[in-house]
Amino acid sequence: MDTRDPFRENVLAAGHRACAGCGEAMAARMVTDLIGSEAIYVAATGCLQVFTTHNAQSAWQVPWIHSVFANAAAVAAGIEAALRARGDNTPVVVQAGDGGTFDIGLQCLSGMIERGHDVLFVCYDNEGYMNTGVQRSGSTPHAVRTTTSPPGRLRAGKRHLKKDVLAIVGAHHLPYAATATVAFFSDLQDKVKKALSIRGPRFLQVLAPCPLGWDHAAERTVEVARLAVETGLFPLVELEYGTPTSVMHLARQRPVEDYLELQGRFRHLFASDRGREEIRHLQALADTHVAHYGLLDPDRPGATEASVAARRHAWGGYARPRREPSS
Amino acid sequence: MATALHEIRFHGRGGQGSVSAAALLSVAAFLDGYEAQAFPRFGSERRGAPVEAYVRISREPIRRHNQIYEPDAVVIQDPTLLRSENVTAGLRDGGFVILNGEPPATATSSSAAVWLGIPASRIGRACLGRPLPNTALLGALAAVTEWVSMDALEEAVTNHLAHKGEEVVLGNIQALHQGREAAVHPGPPA
């Protein structure tokens, strides 16, 4: 039974229950419209799943499945295996939050990549467990206020660094991994298109500000995302077989305060010496990203065609040819 | 308190403090020496979603943990809910409807309920800098029902909001009193 609304063309139809200004809703709409309706979508438990499929209603105009929190990548692997068995090339796309990617979902993600499944895994990263009430995740940057990393007499927010999941994923030497965000749509568009043109496991980490959890004005979502990039805190990069092959260069690096001061989750850092020390740490982190990826240096040589080809040859096996359709 | 049990249902949207308002009311009733219970009904964390919260106030220990189907009073924190939710469902005859805004014409003329419109968002903006209606509505509820005292509400607000600083506490106490005033001496329409 075709339940699609003939008047709504988006993969993700309007009328879902996201908060005003939700970065994840924005990102999901962008990404899925680029992918289109000829695909099978697998969701991990999280904000997107909750606000699009509440109580006998669905905003998805595509085949869509949600199982449990940890297993989206494994479910996708199973779907891909079944499609492969019958020679069907329909794309398989996972949509997970940072919880379903960095933490509880990491095992299945790793397994899916290691086995070379032809799955596009998209992580909408809002840096916390938001719909359960803003608890910290492995993706939460350090010094952030969450309900399980509250600032107090002895603490200045989350003690541990944001997990570098791109590096973890990249260490699997998968064909393609990239970071993107809602503030730079054409960059996101290029990356989705590139991901769709490649076979094998692919990974996109899309930074998606959360007005509720990050405590910023709902109309400033895009601005906040832009500043994450322009400070160097969230570099936009592409990895092929684990090697960075392109970055979005910055014309200038904005100081991290420009980003922090828009968000209540960092407010405590401006109220004490200890907090200000953490701001310096965050600045150092941003500077490290800038240096590591050469964000201010447009002339820095990246990987050459030859070196990427060599890696592809070395780690090859991902680009398995599709079986021909059986009849 | 004449009757044994008072049941109050709050209707609001996520982010408006309906759950806090219910909790505060129960704390105030407790401070007044009653048995009190408050709990919410909502889904996941989300700004703007309709939420309900329930309060029971009694002289006797309250054992049941059910939702409230026949409230003695309904507090509506967001007037847009009148269009989409059946906010007065089950309201007992003579029950109070404390609304943030102007009661619709149909309400005041035809129902057995006692409607009271309070410019709670305006009071919130004036006292707190943001249109948070809940403490003003609590002041109004206390005024018309006398189920809880202003002293107890003040104490509850002071303790509950202490961690947000003295300015926030004082602003909320001001809002409590202005809400009460608005109920007792209704001014021109908001």
Added chain:
Amino acid sequence: MRQQLEGSHAVASAVARCRPRVIAAYPITPQTHIIEHLARMIADGDLDSEFVSAESEFAAASIVLGAVATGERAFTATASQGLLLMTEVLFNIAGLRLPVVMICANRAVSAPISIFNDHQDSMSLRDAGWIQLYVESNQEAADTVVQAYRIAETCALPVMVCMDGFFLTHTFEPVELPTQEEVDRYLPPLRFPRALNPARPMTLGGGAEPDNYLEYRASQHRALDDAAETIAHASTEYAQVTGRDHGGLFEAYRLADAHTVVVALGSVMGAIKDSVDALRHQGQAVGALRLRCFRPFPSQALVRALAGAQRIVVVEKALSAGAGGILACELRACLQQAGSACPVHGFVGGLGGRDLTVNTLTAVIDAAAKSPAPACRFIDCHETGPLETG
């Protein structure tokens, strides 16, 4: 001093007073406020404990396993999906006879996904070898978690305290917290003789063969059976220290001369008591029994308590799909084993947070006196009317 507290806050404060050294958890509605309060206490220096934000519930359970195996008191809390994800580790903890204490903020299980209350989660773990205690109120929750440490550490068995999600965790009601001094008097420091320690090396978690595995399981079963006495004692001794007694293995309500007895677990008992009073007012000899301890299943005590009943009405919030109500099934078995022919009316209701109102419960109990006992009926099931034939 009595205070108006949210259930989550009350239990978190009670846990803090038990001086756990390691707290590990993964957020899941409706447990979140419990762990947030603990995080807040630690951040403010009011609780000296290691707070470990685990990457999943499987990890959280594993972390408290490791902590207790090292001889330190620990705590975790979860619900629903999280509890199921912990399953392998929970069986493991019980088999290792580690005194771990946790709170299960009872919630329905997926699919379909629901954040609301029922008992399917903890009921699905009834075979894991954990002691399971179900509480009716936030007061009882706070008191029982303290008792749980005493019971666990005396019996070397893990204890799961089950409190209804939202109905208790998110409800503000009056609670008198045990004082630090009372808890210290009641709960001595953990002494775990098998702790991992270079000075006294021990191997935990070795293998077994067909010629000895059965004996491990039999001894575990016996330990659980024997724990019933410890559970009852822990409750009376707690009452001596604090003055508060919630019953040991079960709580009887107007049971003495009751012809119809309602048996249930958890906070629904509040509405059941109101129903019982309403029916008594109409002259019906109705009473109720709240089972506080579900594992071990206190067969003998139940048979004695229910000896005078002419019929038993079980109202439960879980089922074994394809078989029927779980509590009803176990109750029928123990009554039959004791030679009792008392009919047990099995009702399953309140699933996924469906409200069990006083009116509904009164109708169910009232009808029981006039109808034959159904094996398993759903209360308030919309598909086929108020009482569905099962």
